[in-house]
Amino acid sequence: MRHFKLTQYRLRFFIIILLMVGIFFRFFNLDRKVYWHDETFTSLRISGYTVNEVKQQIFNGRIIGKESFAKFQSLSTSKDLIDTIKSLEVEDPQHPPLYYIIARFWVGIFGNSVTAIRSLSALISLLIFPSIYWLCRELFRTQLWLSEIAIALMAISPIQLVYAQEAREYILWVVTILLCSASLLRAIRLESIHWKLSVLNWGIYAITLTISLYTFLFSGFVAIAHGIYLIITAKFRLNRTFRAYLVASIVGFLAFTFWILVVITNFLQFDSSIAWTKTEYPLEILIKSWLLQLSRILLDLNFGFENPLTYVITPIFLILITYSIYFLCRTTSYKIWLFIIILILIPALPLVLPDLIFGGIRSLAERYLLPSYLGIQLAIIYLLATQLNNKSVVNRRIWQIIMGIVIICGLVSYGVNSQAETWWSKVISYDNPQVAKIINQAAHPVLISDASGINYGNVFSLSYLLQPKVKFQLVKDQTIPNIPDIFTDIFLLNPPDRWRFQIESTYNHTKLVVYSNNHYLLWKLVTIKNN
Numbered sequence: 001m002r003h004f005k006l007t008q009y010r011l012r013f014f015i016i017i018l019l020m021v022g023i024f025f026r027f028f029n030l031d032r033k034v035y036w037h038d039e040t041f042t043s044l045r046i047s048g049y050t051v052n053e054v055k056q057q058i059f060n061g062r063i064i065g066k067e068s069f070a071k072f073q074s075l076s077t078s079k080d081l082i083d084t085i086k087s088l089e090v091e092d093p094q095h096p097p098l099y100y101i102i103a104r105f106w107v108g109i110f111g112n113s114v115t116a117i118r119s120l121s122a123l124i125s126l127l128i129f130p131s132i133y134w135l136c137r138e139l140f141r142t143q144l145w146l147s148e149i150a151i152a153l154m155a156i157s158p159i160q161l162v163y164a165q166e167a168r169e170y171i172l173w174v175v176t177i178l179l180c181s182a183s184l185l186r187a188i189r190l191e192s193i194h195w196k197l198s199v200l201n202w203g204i205y206a207i208t209l210t211i212s213l214y215t216f217l218f219s220g221f222v223a224i225a226h227g228i229y230l231i232i233t234a235k236f237r238l239n240r241t242f243r244a245y246l247v248a249s250i251v252g253f254l255a256f257t258f259w260i261l262v263v264i265t266n267f268l269q270f271d272s273s274i275a276w277t278k279t280e281y282p283l284e285i286l287i288k289s290w291l292l293q294l295s296r297i298l299l300d301l302n303f304g305f306e307n308p309l310t311y312v313i314t315p316i317f318l319i320l321i322t323y324s325i326y327f328l329c330r331t332t333s334y335k336i337w338l339f340i341i342i343l344i345l346i347p348a349l350p351l352v353l354p355d356l357i358f359g360g361i362r363s364l365a366e367r368y369l370l371p372s373y374l375g376i377q378l379a380i381i382y383l384l385a386t387q388l389n390n391k392s393v394v395n396r397r398i399w400q401i402i403m404g405i406v407i408i409c410g411l412v413s414y415g416v417n418s419q420a421e422t423w424w425s426k427v428i429s430y431d432n433p434q435v436a437k438i439i440n441q442a443a444h445p446v447l448i449s450d451a452s453g454i455n456y457g458n459v460f461s462l463s464y465l466l467q468p469k470v471k472f473q474l475v476k477d478q479t480i481p482n483i484p485d486i487f488t489d490i491f492l493l494n495p496p497d498r499w500r501f502q503i504e505s506t507y508n509h510t511k512l513v514v515y516s517n518n519h520y521l522l523w524k525l526v527t528i529k530n531n
Contacts, residue, residue: 011145011388015152018407019129022155025414026122026164031114034422035464036429037457039167040073041092043112044460046104047072048079050087051456059451059474061481066470069463074112075104093266094273096259098214099169114464117167125164125171128154131178136381138185139336146385153381156410158300159366159373161417162425169215170367176212177222177371181343183208184226187248191241202248209252214259218347222371223249225346229339280359289364290352294321296366297373298380299409301416302423320402324379331386344375366425380406428454428519429461435515435522436465442489446471448503449493450478454519459493480506492523 044054049072058068084104085097103120110116129151136147154160163171187201212219227249230242253260263270281289288305295310295317303310325344329337348371351363362368384406387399417423421433439445439462447462447470449455459474473481478499483490490509492500500523504510507525515522 008145012148015148018152019155021411021414022161023126025161025418026125027119029418030118030122030165032418033165033420034426034429034432034461035114035167036426036432036461037454038427039117040457040460042100042103042167043073043117045084045087045092045095045100046107046112046117047074047076048081048083048087049076050091051451052091054456055451055476058472059476061473061475061479063446063484064472064474066463066466066468066472068472069460073460075108089262090266091269092273093259093263093270094217095169096214096217096256098211099172102172103167114167118165121166121168121171122164124175125160127175128160128171128178131175131182135178135182135185136378138182138189139339139378140332140382145388146382149385149388150378150381153384153406153410154377156407156414157297157377158410158413158417159297159370161414162300162423163367163370166425168367170370173212173216173219174370174374176208176215176219177374180205180208180212180219180222181226181339184245185339187244188230188241191244198244202244205245206248206251206255209249210255213252213256217263218368218371220253221347221350222343223252225342225371228346229342232338232342233335277362277365278360281361281364283356286355286361286363291318293364293366293369294318294376296424297321297376298406300413302420304424320406321376321380324376324383327383328379332382340375340378343378344372347371429458431515431517431520432458432461432465434517435520436462438514438522439470439489439491440465440467442470442491444469444487445489445491446473446483446487447491447493448473448475448481448483448495450475450495450499452478452496453494455494462493483507490525492525494519494521495523 044051054072058064058072081101081104084100088095088097088100103117106120107117110119132150132154133147136150137144140146160171160174163174183201183205187198187205190201191198209219209223212222227242227245230245234242291314292303292305292310295314298317298320299313303313305311325341328340348363348369351365351368354360355363366373384399384403388396388403390396390399422430424430426432439447447459447466449459449472451459451474459472463472471487473483475481478496480502491514492503492511495503500511504525509525509527512524512526513521514524
C-alpha cells in the first residue's frame with residue numbers, strides 16, 4: 001500500500017510537470033512563425049473590412065508601403081462588431097462568427113499584434129485540460145487515473161500545439177467538441193434519476209452543441225455521430241434517451257438557424273470559398289498524406305514524405321494507433337469503444353469518401369479532422385493508462401517505456417516547433433519567410449502582384465515579414481503597372497504567364513525565377529542588355 005501511494009504521488013507530480021511544460025510551450029515564441037494567409041483573413045474579419053473594400057483601396061496600381069496594410073489588420077473606428085459579422089456573412093459564410101466576435105473584443109483590449117491575437121488561441125487551448133478530464137471521467141467511469149493521464153498526454157500533443165498557436169477558431173472547436181461529448185455522456189448517465197435533472201443535463205448538451213456549431217460548421221458531423229451512437233446503443237429503438245437527444249439537438253440546430261440561413265443565402269460564395277478542396281491528387285498521394293497526418297498526432301517534426309525518416313516513423317505510429325483501437329474494442333464495454341469509434345469515423349467519412357469517389361483534397365485539411373484525431377487520442381490514452389497497471393511486471397515495464405517514448409516524441413516536437421519560422425500548417429504561406437528574405441536583400445525593391453488565387457492573402461502575410469524599404473504595387477485585373485525608375489529590383493508574385501509576358505514586353509525586361517516551390521513562383525525582372 002505504501003509503495004502504491006508513493007507511485008501515485010510520483011505519477012501525479014510527473015503529470016503536473018508535463019502540464020506546466022505544455023502550458024509554457026503554448027505561449028512561447030507565439031510571434032515566431034509566419035502570420036499566414038488564413039490568419040490575415042482573421043485579422044481582416046476582426047477589422048470589419050471586406051476583401052472587396054481592400055481591393056478598391058489598395059489594389060489600384062499605386063505604390064504603397066507595408067503600413068498601408070495595417071488599416072485592414074486592426075480595429076477601426078469606422079467599423080464595428082456588426083461589420084465583422086457582415087463581412088463573414090457575405091464573403092466567408094463557412095466560418096461562423098463566435099470566434100471572430102471573441103477575437104474582436106480580445107484585440108480591443110490587448111492590441112492587434114501577432115502575439116496578442118495568437119495568445120487568445122493559446123489561452124482557449126488551456127480549456128482542453130478540464131474538458132478532456134471531464135470527458136474521460138464520463139467515458140471511463142472506473143478508470144480514475146486515466147483522466148489525469150489524459151491531461152498529461154494532451155498537454156504534450158503536437159497536433160494540439162499547432163492549433164493552440166494559430167489565430168483561427170479550430171482550437172476553440174476542439175474545446176467545444178470535448179464539452180459537447182462530455183455533456184452528452186453525462187445526460188445519458190443521469191437521464192433516469194430525476195426529470196428536472198434530466199432536462200438540465202440535456203439543456204447543457206443543447207447549449208454546448210449550439211456553441212460548437214457557432215464555432216465551426218462541421219460540428220454538425222459530431223452531432224450526427226452522437227445520434228448514431230445513441231440509436232445503436234438503443235438497439236434502433238426510439239427510447240426515452242434518444243428522444244431526449246433529438247429534442248436537445250433540434251434545439252441546438254434551431255438556435256443555429258440564423259447562420260444556416262446565412263450559408264444558404266450566400267451559397268455561391270460559400271462554394272467558391274471551398275473551391276480549393278476540389279483539387280485532385282492521385283490516390284497514392286492521398287493515402288500517404290493520411291498516414292502522415294496520423295503520425296503527427298504523436299510526433300511532428302515538420303517532415304514530409306520527401307524526408308526518408310518519415311517512412312520509418314509513420315508505420316511505427318500507425319501500428320500503435322491500430323493496436324490502441326483494437327485493445328480498446330477488446331477490453332471495454334461496447335458503449336465505450338462504440339462512442340470512440342463513431343467519433344473517429346463519422347466526422348471523417350464525409351471528407352474522405354468524396355475525395356475517393358469524386359476526387360479532391362477535403363480530407364487533407366488536418367483541421368477538418370480534429371474530431372477524429374480526438375477519438376484516436378482517446379484510444380491511445382486508454383491503452384497507455386491501463387497498461388501502466390498491467391499485472392505482469394515485464395509488460396508493465398514495456399508499456400512504461402512506450403509511454404516514455406510517446407512523451408519524449410511530444411516534447412521533442414514541441415521543442416522543434418517552438419524554434420521554427422514556418423510549419424506544415426501554414427500551407428500556402430509555408431514559403432513566405434524564405435521569399436521575404438530574398439526580397440529584403442534587395443536595395444530598393446518593389447513587389448508587384450494582383451489579387452488572384454492565393455496572392456491576396458499572401459501579400460498581406462508578406463507585409464508582416466518585409467522590411468519598410470520594400471514597396472508594393474498591387475494591381476486590379478492584371479493591368480500593366482506603371483513602375484517608377486527608382487526601384488533597383490522588381491519582383492512579381494505568382495504572375496499568370498500572359499500578364500508576365502505583357503510586363504516584360506512593356507518594360508523591355510526578361511524574367512528570372514528567384515524562388516520556386518509548392519505554391520510559389522517569385523519572378524524577378526531583369527533588364528535586357530542590347531549588344
